[in-house]
Amino acid sequence: MTESYAPPLLEVVGPTSGALLRRRIFTHKGLLIGLTLLAIVLLLALLAPLIAPHDPYAQDLTQRMIPPLWYEKGTWAHVLGTDNLGRDYLSRVIYGARISLLIGFAVMMISGLIGAALGLAAGYFGGRTDMVVTFFITIRLAMPVILVALAVVAMVGGSLWVVVLVLGLLKWDRFAVVMRAATQQVRSLDYVTAAAATGASTPRIIVGEVLPNVLPQLIVVASVEAASAILLEAALSFLGLGVQPPLPSWGLMIAEAKAYMFFSFWLIAIPGTALALLVLAINMVGDGIRDVSAPSGRG
Amino acid sequence: MAPLLSVSGLTVDLATPRGTLHAVRDISFDINAGETLCLVGESGCGKSMTALALMGLLPNSATRRARHLAFEGGDLANVTPRKLASLRGNRMAMIFQEPMTALNPAYTIGDQLIEVHRRHKGSTYAAARERAIELLEKVGITPAGERLGQFPHQLSGGLRQRVMIAMALMCGPTLLIADEPTTALDVTIQAQTLRLLIDIQRDLGVAILLITHDLGVVARVAQRVAVMYAGEIVESATAASLFRKPRHPYTRGLMASIPIPGRTPPGERLGSIPGIVPSLIGEVRGCAFRDRCAFAFAPCAETVPWRADNEHGWRCTLPEVPAEAAA
Amino acid sequence: MLAFATKRFGLALLVAVTVSALAFLLLRASGDVAIALAGEGARAEDIENIRRIYGLDRPLLVQYFDWLWKMAHGDFGQSLYFKTEVWPLVMEKLPTTMLLAVFSLTFALAVSIPLGILAAVYPNSWIDRLCLALAVVGQAMPNFFFALILIMVLAVSLHWLPVSGSESWAHFVMPTITLGYYIAPVFMRLVRAGMIEVLASDYVRTARAKGLSQTSIILKHALRNALVPIVALSAVQLGLLLGGSVVIETIFALDGAGFLAYQSITHKDLPVTQALLTLLSILYVGLILIADIANAWLDPRIRVG
Numbered sequence: 061m062t063e064s065y066a067p068p069l070l071e072v073v074g075p076t077s078g079a080l081l082r083r084r085i086f087t088h089k090g091l092l093i094g095l096t097l098l099a100i101v102l103l104l105a106l107l108a109p110l111i112a113p114h115d116p117y118a119q120d121l122t123q124r125m126i127p128p129l130w131y132e133k134g135t136w137a138h139v140l141g142t143d144n145l146g147r148d149y150l151s152r153v154i155y156g157a158r159i160s161l162l163i164g165f166a167v168m169m170i171s172g173l174i175g176a177a178l179g180l181a182a183g184y185f186g187g188r189t190d191m192v193v194t195f196f197i198t199i200r201l202a203m204p205v206i207l208v209a210l211a212v213v214a215m216v217g218g219s220l221w222v223v224v225l226v227l228g229l230l231k232w233d234r235f236a237v238v239m240r241a242a243t244q245q246v247r248s249l250d251y252v253t254a255a256a257a258t259g260a261s262t263p264r265i266i267v268g269e270v271l272p273n274v275l276p277q278l279i280v281v282a283s284v285e286a287a288s289a290i291l292l293e294a295a296l297s298f299l300g301l302g303v304q305p306p307l308p309s310w311g312l313m314i315a316e317a318k319a320y321m322f323f324s325f326w327l328i329a330i331p332g333t334a335l336a337l338l339v340l341a342i343n344m345v346g347d348g349i350r351d352v353s354a355p356s357g358r359g
Numbered sequence: 360m361a362p363l364l365s366v367s368g369l370t371v372d373l374a375t376p377r378g379t380l381h382a383v384r385d386i387s388f389d390i391n392a393g394e395t396l397c398l399v400g401e402s403g404c405g406k407s408m409t410a411l412a413l414m415g416l417l418p419n420s421a422t423r424r425a426r427h428l429a430f431e432g433g434d435l436a437n438v439t440p441r442k443l444a445s446l447r448g449n450r451m452a453m454i455f456q457e458p459m460t461a462l463n464p465a466y467t468i469g470d471q472l473i474e475v476h477r478r479h480k481g482s483t484y485a486a487a488r489e490r491a492i493e494l495l496e497k498v499g500i501t502p503a504g505e506r507l508g509q510f511p512h513q514l515s516g517g518l519r520q521r522v523m524i525a526m527a528l529m530c531g532p533t534l535l536i537a538d539e540p541t542t543a544l545d546v547t548i549q550a551q552t553l554r555l556l557i558d559i560q561r562d563l564g565v566a567i568l569l570i571t572h573d574l575g576v577v578a579r580v581a582q583r584v585a586v587m588y589a590g591e592i593v594e595s596a597t598a599a600s601l602f603r604k605p606r607h608p609y610t611r612g613l614m615a616s617i618p619i620p621g622r623t624p625p626g627e628r629l630g631s632i633p634g635i636v637p638s639l640i641g642e643v644r645g646c647a648f649r650d651r652c653a654f655a656f657a658p659c660a661e662t663v664p665w666r667a668d669n670e671h672g673w674r675c676t677l678p679e680v681p682a683e684a685a686a
Numbered sequence: 687m688l689a690f691a692t693k694r695f696g697l698a699l700l701v702a703v704t705v706s707a708l709a710f711l712l713l714r715a716s717g718d719v720a721i722a723l724a725g726e727g728a729r730a731e732d733i734e735n736i737r738r739i740y741g742l743d744r745p746l747l748v749q750y751f752d753w754l755w756k757m758a759h760g761d762f763g764q765s766l767y768f769k770t771e772v773w774p775l776v777m778e779k780l781p782t783t784m785l786l787a788v789f790s791l792t793f794a795l796a797v798s799i800p801l802g803i804l805a806a807v808y809p810n811s812w813i814d815r816l817c818l819a820l821a822v823v824g825q826a827m828p829n830f831f832f833a834l835i836l837i838m839v840l841a842v843s844l845h846w847l848p849v850s851g852s853e854s855w856a857h858f859v860m861p862t863i864t865l866g867y868y869i870a871p872v873f874m875r876l877v878r879a880g881m882i883e884v885l886a887s888d889y890v891r892t893a894r895a896k897g898l899s900q901t902s903i904i905l906k907h908a909l910r911n912a913l914v915p916i917v918a919l920s921a922v923q924l925g926l927l928l929g930g931s932v933v934i935e936t937i938f939a940l941d942g943a944g945f946l947a948y949q950s951i952t953h954k955d956l957p958v959t960q961a962l963l964t965l966l967s968i969l970y971v972g973l974i975l976i977a978d979i980a981n982a983w984l985d986p987r988i989r990v991g
Contacts, residue, residue: 460887
């Protein structure tokens with residue numbers, strides 16, 4: 061006698077994955093704060109020509125070293141004071157945001173594309189390709205990034221684009237590792253093998269399966285690399301081997317202000333804090349995305 | 360003679376995001392020296408919580424209350440955590456369900472056996488080592504000396520569980536609590552391990568509180584049995600009496616749903632208990648089993664009395680439940 | 687265990703050789719070396735001279751093997767800026783950097799391990815939040831900015847420490863704190879996460895059931911397992927420290943290999959730069975190798991059979 065299939069007593073009805081995701085995002089304080097901060101910086105950078113009270117390159121030696129508003133000698137004309145060449149600091153900080161964001165974004169995109177492509181190839185083709193890519197990654201890991209960047213910039217000459225290119229060509233390793241792992245995982249799924257057996261287009265399947273699954277991890281890595289790139293550019297510019305003056309790179313501003321820091325601490329404090337806040341925002345967003353996209357099992 | 364362990368009115372509440380979960384509700388039982396009491400019930404009935412409560416291993420979110428809790432004549436309810444820690448592993452010991460993960464992978468078997476003896480008895484390394492070898496041989500692991508230097512991952516599940524038993528016995532406890540010790544093992548190893556527990560009890564006079572969901576295990580090992588359902592003890596008797604004449608509808612349902620060799624007539628349909636365990640969050644009044652009981656009626660929603668017939672006790676509004684359940 | 691180590695060593699060697707070739711190529715490829723060496727406003731014949739003197743007109747491969755051969759014999763050539771032999775110069779400065787790296791790592795571990803343990807044992811308490819805040823700030827703060835702040839506070843305002851130089855132990859304090867704080871957050875998070883996971887494990891529950899003391903449970907049973915990834919991370923972070931020392935040594939005028947790297951790069955001292963790049967890469971490779979082996983040794987489950 062055949063068993064009748066009894067309908068389940070309880071029907072489990074839960075929120076759809078989209079609604080669940082939205083709920084998680086809106087309750088994650090870190091993510092929200094980070095996104096807000098990031099949005100503010102982005103807005104400042106985009107609207108720089110409209111918001112900045114002065115031309116960041118305009119020197120006025122009669123207005124040198126004016127302290128920010130909250131000091132005794134501060135003035136509303138220069139809310140964050142002026143530097144040793146009389147340039148308005150607020151304007152320079154706002155325009156400096158452009159540089160940092162540009163660096164972060166561009167390096168992230170370049171290294172992300174290189175790394176993801178390599179990782180995908182390694183995971184998909186396996187065998188020799190995998191060995192070669194893994195070897196590349198190990199080689200890359202054996203090179204001290206800042207030293208190589210310094211050396212190359214010294215040879216070629218420092219500029220924004222040189223920095224972007226050098227960092228972009230160096231910082232792809234983590235992307236590659238993550239992509240490779242994700243691709244290998246997907247490739248071993250049963251239905252992929254089955255699809256291949258029936259002659260279905262395997263590359264399309266794999267890419268179609270890998271990308272959605274690996275996207276959160278990639279975003280997290282992207283945030284880490286972007287933050288790291290911003291700090292690296294700042295360090296390079298600080299050492300004089302990054303962005304060249306008179307560009308208002310925050311790192312460069314700190315370098316220029318170093319000589320005066322004992323008497324005018326704000327000259328290094330302001331760009332330094334700006335850097336820290338931007339990197340903090342990016343890290344919070346990255347951490348937040350990682351938490352929010354954790355498998356549902358953790359609840 | 361006073362019982363070795365005396366529990367009266369034990370309650371365990373868990374704080375959850377959705378409210379207070381009453382995991383263990385006012386249970387009482389005794390264990391005498393050298394006897395085996397089995398605590399039977401399905402997953403979630405509170406039996407593991409009971410064991411953890413006795414040992415003082417409850418999570419931070421849990422609160423434990425008891426009218427009376429005595430072990431070896433001393434109060435167990437109001438002891439300091441320090442005193443409780445000095446009893447654990449020493450006078451009362453516990454083994455768990457998963458032998459594969461219960462041992463520390465970074466240290467040798469010997470190390471883990473020896474440390475508990477040195478901790479509670481203050482013995483020298485040599486003395487503790489000798490005791491470890493003695494116990495390993497007792498649980499049937501030879502050559503004991505070699506095994507001492509091995510790491511947990513080098514042993515099979517059955518062997519690891521034996522090591523756990525040896526470890527529990529290192530300081531000569533009077534009570535051994537075993538939480539589903541055979542559930543994670545292969546069937547043949549299960550039988551061996553149960554055999555071992557029986558032997559240990561006979562040779563060392565250790566009292567055993569065995570927690571299980573498997574009536575088969577109960578039949579093999581238990582002298583006395585307490586059946587738990589939804590945080591309460593619904594029936595308590597000697598093993599013989601329980602199997603001969605189960606009183607509580609739940610116990611009956613359990614027995615009817617498993618084939619017992621020699622008792623269940625061949626070709627007979629196995630029963631099942633309809634419904635699911637009720638939620639224990641928030642207030643729970645009356646008999647927790649009434650939604651699934653074929654004999655429930657209005658008074659079951661109020662306080663349910665405890666009935667007793669000699670040593671056999673059960674919790675039910677009806678003094679006598681008909682032998683044949685309505686279909 | 688031995689087979690494992692040998693295989694890893696062979697791989698490391700291959701990587702080291704490749705990296706040295708890359709370092710060589712990189713420097714020569716990123717610009718005409720002769721022009722860079724000659725400096726601005728040099729005449730064409732000067733450039734040609736330089737080309738001939740330094741053998742830069744030979745095929746690249748020949749130049750590479752020549753360099754490799756000389757390197758194998760410990761001859762890294764002459765420093766263009768310092769006018770002395772490269773190898774002794776590097777060897778003179780290297781100990782300072784090594785010392786700084788070890789100090790910084792020790793400092794980072796000394797701070798992050800206890801904090802990580804505390805944060806894990808009391809999750810979501812004020813200690814936990816404080817540790818998290820410290821970690822977050824540490825990861826966001828540019829290390830050179832932190833160095834400057836330290837100088838302002840400890841050297842200038844309080845006069846506790848000397849601003850720069852490398853004569854005494856006191857000169858190492860601020861650089862150590864700066865670099866230590868640079869790498870500490872990663873460790874702290876790892877320790878915390880590892881401890882939380884381990885404290886919830888079955889074998890820690892067993893340890894509790896055995897009535898062992900809280901100290902023994904945390905330090906003996908839990909920490910031993912939670913620290914396994916720390917050792918590997920230490921090796922990797924050590925590598926990062928060696929690289930990061932460039933900026934820090936320069937700020938504090940600490941006379942180590944990092945400062946030397948900065949000087950050689952800014953003065954286009956090719957032989958020194960090359961030597962340092964190669965040396966550092968080989969050190970990196972060695973550190974990764976040590977990390978792999980340490981991992982296998984610490985987790986008995988990894989060394990199969």
